[in-house]
Amino acid sequence: MTNLAFALAATIKHDGHGGVADLLSTPEQASAWLAAQSADLGRFLPPSRAENLPNPDEMLRELVRMRRAVRALFARAVAPGAPSKADADQLMGVDEALTVVNAAAARLGTAELVWDEEPSSRWAYATEDPVNLLGGAVGRSVIEFMVGPDRQRLRACPAARCVKYFLQDDPRQTWCSPTCGNRERVNRHYRKRTGG
Template sequence: MSTLAFALAATIKHDGHGGIADLLATPAEAAAWLAEHQHLVTQVLLGRPGSDLGRISYPNRAVILPDADESGVRDELVRIRGAVRALFARAVAPEPPSKADAGRLMAVEDALRMVNRAADRLGTTHLEWVEEPATRWAFRTDDPVALLVGAVGRSAIDFLVSPARGLLRACPAARCVKYFLQDDPRQTWCSASCGNRERVNRHYRKRHG
C-alpha cells in the first residue's frame, strides 16, 4: 500500500554510505518525483466527497511546475514532508524514530498545525441549487501548488486515522530513516538491504566486540 503522504515521507532515506539522501534535493528532482506520483495526488483530490475539479486542470505537470525553479513547489513539499515525518515518528511511539532523524523532527504541535492548515486548502462542501439542492466539494484555492500541499495534508490525516497506522514502523537499522508498513509480522526492516546490512554489522561486532 502507498499513499501520497507515505510516499513523500520516503523521499528521505539512507544513502548507502552512512549518510542521508534527499530525493527532493533540487527543483528538478522534485519535479521528477511529482511526475512519478501524480496518480497519488489525483486519488486524494478526486476522492473528496462530491469533488469536481472543474476548471482546475489538475494534476497536470505543466500547470504544477511551469518552471521548477520558480514555482516554489520543492520548498513547499520539503516543509510539509517535515510535518508528515514528525507525525509518523509520533505514530510509531513508544518505538523511537531513527537516531539519524530524531534531531531534525519538528514539534508535534507544529506538525499538526501545518498538516491541518494544508488540508484546509482543499475546501469544504458547498450547497448548490440548479434544479435540485445538492452539495459539492468546493476547493478554497485554484492554485495548483496549494492543492498539491493540501492533498499531502489530507493524505497524512487520512492515513494517521486509518487502521494502517497500526502497521507503521520505523526501520531500526543504523542510519536508516525510512518508515514502512509491517504487513508481515515477521518483517523487521524496511528492506532486504537494511536487514543484510544489520546482519553484517552484528557479525562484525561479535568478532571484534
C-alpha cells in the same frame, strides 16, 4: 497505490554510504516526484491542476515543508519506538506539525454533497493556487493515512544507517528491507567475533 504522505516521507533515504539522500533537493527532482505521484495527486486535486503544477521552486519549498510535518507525525506514530534516524534530532514538534497539516488540508476546501441523478460528493476547492492545492493534497493525505488502518503498520527501520519508515507486512518483519536485515545480521556477527 501508495499514500501520498507516505511517499513524501520516503523522499529521504539512506544513500548507501552512511549518509542521507534527499530525493527532493532540486526543483527538477520535485517535478519528477510530482509526476510519479500524479495518480494519488489526482485523488485530491482538480483534474486541470493534477496534471499541470507550475513553479517548481515554490512546489519544492512546499513539499519540503510538508515532508517535515509528515516525518514529525510519523515519528510520533511509531512511538514509543525510535523515530527514523534521518531527522530525529531536527523534527518539528507534533503540535506544529499538526498545525501545518491541518492548515494545508483546509486550503483544499471541503467535501460537499451534490445530487445529480444520484447523491455523490465532490471537493469544493477553497483555492486555485497550485502551491496551496499541493499542500492541501499532502495535508489531506496525511490525515487519511493517520486515521486509516496503515498507521498501525507504520514502523521506523532500526537498522544502523537506515532512515526509512515502512509499513510492516508481517508481525515478524523488523526491517524495511532484506538488505537492512542482512546488514544488521552481518554487523551483529562482526561485533560478536571482535568483542565490540
